Amino acid sequence: MEMIDLLKTETDRIEWKETDRDTNDILHAICALANDLGNSREDGYLVVGVRKDGTPIGIKDTQLDDIQRRLHDLLSSTKILPTPAFDIRIGEHAGGPIVVVRIRPYPVPPVVMVNQTAWVRKGSVTTRAREADLVRLQERRPENQQPFDLRIRPDATVEDLDKKGLLTRYEIARDNDDDRDTFPAFEPWLTQQQLGRAGADRGGAHGNPWRPNPAALLVFGRDPQRFFPGAIIELVRYDGPDIDSAIVFRKTIAGALPDQLDTIWLQLGANLVERPAGENGIRLEFLPDYPVEALKELARNMVQHRLYEGTHAPGRIEWYQDHVEFHNPGGPFGHASEGEFGETTDYRNPIITGKLVEQGYVQRLGQGIRRVRQRLAKNGNPPLEVSTDGYTRVIVRTRPIS
Secondary structure (H helix, E strand, C coil): CCHHHHCCCCECCEEEECCCCCHHHHHHHHHHHHHCCCCCCCCEEEEECECCCCCECCCCHHHHHHHHHHHHHHHCCCCEECCCCEEEEEECCCCCCEEEEEECCCCCCCCCEECCEEEEEECCEEEECCHHHHHHHHCCCCHHHCCHHHCCCCCCCHHHECHHHHHHHHHHHHHCCCCHHHCCCHHHHHHHCCCEEECCCCCCHHHCCEEECHHHHHHHECCHHHCCCCCCEEEEEECCCCCCCCEEEEEEECCCHHHHHHHHHHHHHHHCCEEEEEEECCEEEEEECCCHHHHHHHHHHHHHHCCCCCCCCCEEEEECCCEEEEEEECCCCHHHHCCCCCCCCCCCCHHHHHHHHHCCCCCCCCCHHHHHHHHHHHHCCCCCEEEECCEEEEEEECCCCC
């Protein structure tokens, strides 16, 4: 869109900001433009350097690089999920340079949220999405075209979830809300959190009960394996270099995904061995066979991105004498299959990813494998080995003994 059109007036697809100082306001605007409540299917624009009365004031040349970096980091952060597609450019105007952020409409559902709250544009106003807005967004795509972790399970109920833990989260959210009088009841709140919805007709008519989706069952379920028998991690340690070697340790890890991550991270740390790496002055330096944070990142990646639908195959970690293998049902998803493994980000399970972010199991999106490679290099391990053929197989080889 040309600059002259961006400066005519604010609309449901254009919002003006004088500066980028109010990061929450910026995030709410981006979230609302990505959700595209009116289903215009047109790009949205956040224009920075324009007063609310439409006067272009521009941005100082010395501030342009910093503003672009701040905006990029903010929109790539875990504060807004799923991450909408965007690009940033500098537009020229007599009043000075103007920063233009273009946002592609997100293929909702899932609904884009900022810190667990959805925002929408109504005319030229950005506002928090109400229940009717969420229903409207959630009905946009047919059920069979939605991400697997968003589709409801008709055979499950709210009683299959950790209701006590979710009620605690609900009460904290309600107590922290500025408008407690209009805060939704428990099950509508669960719907706002994209953990399920009422009945097969989506509207909850005729007394249809609320049903959880796979993300709710896998992250907050009392017994996720009742619905997804393959949603486990098998850890096996061998006393040798290959699968014919004797097994010295085996553990099957079940339960909700956060519990699985807590357990497997402890097990990975407990199995690490440190060996002499040479002398550093008068001190003998020891280094682990593998950097533990790299192993933990690969385990989290396995839980977050694996295929849960249509398979009973578990995630599997095989620890050999000279290497560790991570086996995962499903190859890289969508755009993640393009280029080198881990270079491009896409999410098979966007709701699961969002819930793991909320609980602190994911700090930064799209950088996990790059960090693994960096940590391996720093520790002296050989490069990561990856193969994908319906399964994802990642091999980490031990650090050579000096």
